[in-house]
Amino acid sequence: MKYIYFKEEHELFRQSVRQFFEKEVVPHINTWEAERRIPKSIMQKMGEQGYLGLNFPEQYGGIGADFWYSVVFLEELGRINLAGFSTMVSVHQYMAINHIFRAGSEDLKQRYLVPAIQGQKVAALGITEPVAGSDVANISTKAEKQGDFYIINGAKTFISNGTYGDFITLACKTNPSAGAGGISLIVVDLQSEGITRTKLNKMGWHSSDTAEISFDNVKVPTQNLIGKENMGFYYLMESLQLERLVAAIMAVPSAQAILDMTIQYLHERETFGKKLARYQVIRHTLSDLATEIEAARNLVYNTCWAFSQGEVVVKECSMAKLYASELANKVVDKCLQYFGGYGYMEDYPICRAYRDARVGTIAGGTSEIMREIISKVIIDRVDFKPVYDSLPSKQDLARV
């Protein structure tokens, strides 16, 4: 089926991304998962193709393409069902460096955005702390100003690209008594003195590197502040729209690929003299799943369209992430069942997909938090506004 959003050039781009992943990523999936590490060389290769700067302007090495190129790219990432890899790439491009582009100084853009788009430097985003995940306003990592430097103390956890990454867009308290209004975003080199990184062991996303990072009197130049001091929380809240949309975009083709591989298996496997594909109970279950995937795809596309028009789509991004990530879990759970014992074997890709899907309803904002945000809009009538270029009003601050 064709969708009105994609033009011929998007489909040509899809073919080239697909070929690139088939050649440069898919053959290495098992090695990267076993080694629990993805070599940085793949980021450099993607940088050379322009894949890490799709929506950034040419002056920073990007290709200045429209948002649908990113949708295509993310769909192809989702389709290969290697969530460890897609996390590395999506956190880098759509979560960490996005802030530098939106609010960072020219100096920051030259030092961090440009090499990140080239794939020379890998970026992480540091919000979550051991005692503050969903409750972002409650983080306690501090950045105290001393002359021309910030001195940073504290700890972050569950940070993707945290162990082997080169720099981090770090959320810190610059005014600890001000709650949400006291958070700033600061770019920190991950090789800085005073930083300790500990790799974490996960249920899934094995190839993605996830770290706990501690900061002990880490000295960072004040030029590394992104945008305005104490505006970090609002930058984060606005950019989390994109983060959630990105997660939703990838979840749909991932679920579709699982469904497709299951259908193929049902045509091959026989019990009681019949192919599994002939059993009505299975046919109806898969028909329901296919219908829900199609509904999710349309919700995601429509949200992408509104987002690409510059609309503030906080509610819709939360709905898309909630629905698509919950559905991805449901699809892989139901489909694994039809593989019988083989679904539980590591040799079958659905086994890894099952482990990988689980965190989709947790990372980047849990399903419960998505429901909280949706409730704020539909029940409390909160009207979220763009914040990058303007300070929020006292009323806006009170509503967060």
Ligand SMILES: Cc1cc2nc3c(=O)[nH]c(=O)nc-3n(C[C@H](O)[C@H](O)[C@H](O)COP(=O)(O)OP(=O)(O)OC[C@H]3O[C@@H](n4cnc5c(N)ncnc54)[C@H](O)[C@@H]3O)c2cc1C
């Ligand atoms: C593999 C992985 C990669 C990650 N990558 C990153 C990263 O790169 N950068 C980063 O900053 N973070 C990252 N995270 C962190 C992730 O965003 C957080 O785990 C998530 O936001 C939840 O925070 P928490 O784990 O502290 O859970 P908590 O906030 O402690 O929540 C625990 C449970 O309580 C529920 N809950 C909390 N508050 C409410 C409420 N008000 N109403 C109802 N239920 C509630 C939650 O939904 C959840 O079910 C990653 C996490 C994982 C697992």
